[in-house]
Amino acid sequence: MKRTGNCSCGNVAFSIEGDPINTVFCYCKACQVASGSDKFYGVWLKPEQFSVIKGTLKSYTRIGDSGGELTYKFCENCGTKVCGESSYGIVTVAGATLDNTDGIEPQMAIFTKSAPKWAVLPKDMPLYETMPD
Numbered sequence: 032m033k034r035t036g037n038c039s040c041g042n043v044a045f046s047i048e049g050d051p052i053n054t055v056f057c058y059c060k061a062c063q064v065a066s067g068s069d070k071f072y073g074v075w076l077k078p079e080q081f082s083v084i085k086g087t088l089k090s091y092t093r094i095g096d097s098g099g100e101l102t103y104k105f106c107e108n109c110g111t112k113v114c115g116e117s118s119y120g121i122v123t124v125a126g127a128t129l130d131n132t133d134g135i136e137p138q139m140a141i142f143t144k145s146a147p148k149w150a151v152l153p154k155d156m157p158l159y160e161t162m163p164d
């Protein structure tokens with residue numbers, strides 16, 4: 032199954048193919064900053080499942096909490112974070128940028144230790160204080 036998504040201004044469009052490896056609410060501080068909220072909804076894919084179909088993504092790289100490199104990719108015009116790529120070979124697409132997420136509900140919540148005190152953690156999925164193995 033193929034799904035499409037785009038940034039807020041529409042300059043960048045992409046598609047994803049097939050079932051995600053995992054679907055995750057991440058409450059780490061970097062994800063809070065990136066999403067502007069208490070968590071980030073990430074759809075984890077293999078790199079070959081993700082393709083840009085319109086426009087170009089700008090990127091920057093930082094060292095993630097797990098010690099590996101993380102490269103964020105975002106629209107140069109509106110700044111929407113479309114995806115992140117880890118040095119472990121996983122592409123995390125921002126769930127919010129997908130046109131339709133029916134059938135790809137979050138399966139777990141990670142880094143709940145870093146969640147703000149006011150966050151309402153989900154009750155119907157496994158919660159992990161940090162990154163599960």
Ligand SMILES: [Zn+2]
Nearest residue numbers: 038040106109
């Ligand atoms: Zn944009």
Ligand SMILES: [Zn+2]
Nearest residue numbers: 057058059062
């Ligand atoms: Zn995170």
